[in-house]
Amino acid sequence: MLLIVLAYLGGVLTIVSPCILPVLPFVFSRAGQPFMRNGLPLLAGMALTFAAVASLAAVGGGWVVAANQYGRWLALALVAVFALTLLLPHLSERLTRPLVAAGSRLSESVATDGTPRMGSSVVQGIATGLLWAPCAGPILGLILTGAALQGANATSTLLLLAYALGAATSMAAALLLGGKVFAALKRSLGAGEWLRRGLGAAMLAGVAAIALGLGTGVLARFSITSTGGIEQKLIERLNKPLDGEANLARSIQEPATPPAEGPAMLAVGDAIRVAGPSGEASALPDEGIAPSLDGATQWLQSPPLTNQSLRGKVVLIDFWTYSCINCLRTLPYIKAWAEKYRDQGLVVVGVHAPEFAFERDINNVTRAMKDLGISYPVAVDNQYAIWRAFKNQYWPAHYFIDATGHIRHHHFGEGDYAESERVIQQLLKEAGSSQTATGLTEVDAQGVQLAASMNEVRSPETYLGYERAENFASTPKAVHDRSAAYVGPERPELNTWGLVGQWVVGPESATLSAPSGRIVYRFQARDLHLVLSPGPKGKPVRFKVSIDGKPPGDAHGMDAAADGSGTVTAQRLYQLVRQPGDIAEHTFSIEFLDAGVSAYAFTFG
Template structure:
């Protein structure tokens, strides 16, 4: 346990070098400007606020959202407002006076001398940053987050998260403290302090606005796409066999003693992780039950997917082609169907999806997420490439990287002794044009909802749409029954969405009789073929429906009108 805490602490320290720190770096830098007269008190406030907030929300955010109905997006917006407010206090003297009056009323908690420029102001900034920041997680913190999502928070998880956040706070403090010292010791900076404060105030406000509109996430994605190796080695500090073994023991995935002896003798184990076994118990399609042990000598791809996930669906043609191309050379693909929604647990529904997608490789149902947990997986889709000896040699999460993945297949097949492995790679070009994130409609994971009314959980409520719908926002209108997993519109209800994409998909399920959904794009009844015939989608099975298919991506307003109460809506995805 002490070892995990130590690695978590060190991983937190080196996080300052990762691309994930870039979006909040302006806030940290600005925090050193406003508190020159307050000594070290403001940086200390930021650090304490960050440690408390990041630790608390990492462990309990999922539970808070689930129990209170307050969405994570709402909490994020509050934090953005706090950050913008501090930017205004640096920019506008009158606002600074109001802020100081606010803190004077908190004198029973925070000393009056520790006002906006001191500990209290720093504490609020730190609390906000702790909620806003999304770190580049390694295996230790990822394990903690997985526990938090399932509602299993232990004292060990608390200590690990606390150590990570404390480690991250150290370089934050040094940056802020160094900025304060520079302002005090360099005469030119001190004489122009007023202008510098206003400049950083503008920077802080712009950062808050950028975070509100998710520019921080896009910027981070841009950096990683432009410099793919930036920060790639930072998680290796904690991504080693020693740490993985400890995590395995804590999750109940210990290596058996016989395997452990082999593990020590095999130098390959020092570089690669052994692939966990496929957990038995699920129903198999296209094959008798398989184990990795009996597949030794072959190259295996474990593909975690779920049939209504559009991101998974877009990878299936590539998997299908690879299987046909390399199955005679020793490639085996095992699709592990881990359902995102309750209806995806149906054997009949999965069988129909396999038929619709023309999948011929072995697929096993993982309804209780046993194999998912064994791999400590967190993504749909996720692919694990396993060599002839059972080691995971390459992983890929999400879409894309198809050429790189096929090269790995070719290399592993050669290692396995396959002859005449084709080196031709002709994968279709991959291009995702959507700018709108996946949107869930049940209150359990709902975000970006613009309807002003409080959600009435698991019972009918009347909702309305604002006059001006924000970018990537959606709104309910009329009567809806919003459950944890889905939303059920009543007859005459509507849903409005402001999106940016080329394609729009919606996971829907009928409640018995087929349901009719009218599809309007920019106030015009739209016909796109496939599922959308003459502007109407007939919902008669539990699956993903394509609502919109445009020639190119763009910003549009989608409106759905419901002619009955027979449909349940789960999630939007975009292409």
């Protein structure tokens, strides 16, 4: 329920978003008509169409994107016709006759007296819903990302519908107010015809703005109103009761803290304690029969495993993805447990559920597994079938299954390794193992797998794609899906970042379209990582890292030299900074000498 409220409030805020401006004339074209017969049908059609199209786009493939593009142009043409009927009454009469003759009441644009009918309001609402492209602030980014991973289900569509109804509510209020203003002007000025034509001209201007991409480009660039900060504060406010939980998992939703309720998970603070201070074991609860692993698109290093074939074994399911820094830091323990307890009846199964598109590539996954030294079975879950079966929400997430096939414990995120190992030991004893080890594993992690220094981290995970980007400080504001020249912030504040040079900002990443582009970030943490992809066809991209304008020296990460130089050769996470000694705020900069590189997300440790 909390997420539905959050989605609704996020929709309400869109009325002040710059990219809603081109749509407003379509709504206000009904301002002079009865609300129940004209305004309400329009807003209902708009909300329902947006929810349907957004649901399909979140879970569909390229065909959905292409279909939506054609749909947008058809909708633009339809709305342009509506605008012309307001401007030109004679055109309205001509258009109406063949529609009436065909018996198409729903498609009838206007009556012969120029007064819009309910059917035309619905049609215009559907067209407006296709054209509606609100700024993807934190709340809509949360919903769309969750929908993409959860798949086509009622919850995803309900959240999108709540968002759309929130926007419709704020626009309904504006429409009711606009109707009163419209009626007052007609009475005082006697200028109903001119007002109607003015609305027609405004609608045509809105069509032109959307066709030229001004809704998400020029208008956003000059707007002094941004909903992103308001939405982020709203998210943080509603998630405040969960603040302070240590080592939270990297969630599919933003920010990376668990929702307050939902069918998918228990909060981190509810994790079951299985050993007291003296190490004695306590009873583990039964969390239900483990879901099937049948949904994997491919199995690596093993034939397909089933619940039946695993019966009698203790199973540890590890949801991970190879560019996730939280997953990488848990791997030393997962690998150690797989080796230590293999002969005693433990089977570790990695479920690789991709976050970014490049993580769906089997070659990338197998290369990463080899580099990371993963030898246990891995189920490739590119369609998120296993993810949904477990109702999972996090990277990493660990589910502990006993020999009878029941989930007995779970843990989300990093940390609590001693507790998790005691769970394994207890389940092995329950399964009848007579030689279960009792000591706890110590690991010597290196590189990116070294545990984070969380008490020094003040910078959050930050995405560069516009669907989830926050705190972008370059000029102009991000232009979606088109190449633009950016000027970076001269003195960025903590946790703000920017682009310098010619970049294309896409949904997932920012791609450099000309050589010598930079990314800057003001951060505070021991480690700084950046998920990067090389140029087309894997062409290497050279880069140069600096900290406060100087080479990193002994603060360089494992993927950068002391002079800051390095090369992007694969689609993965790169460790660029690891600071020794005291940690303070610094300005990080990475300059790419070659075009084609794509940057996805900053993470810290």
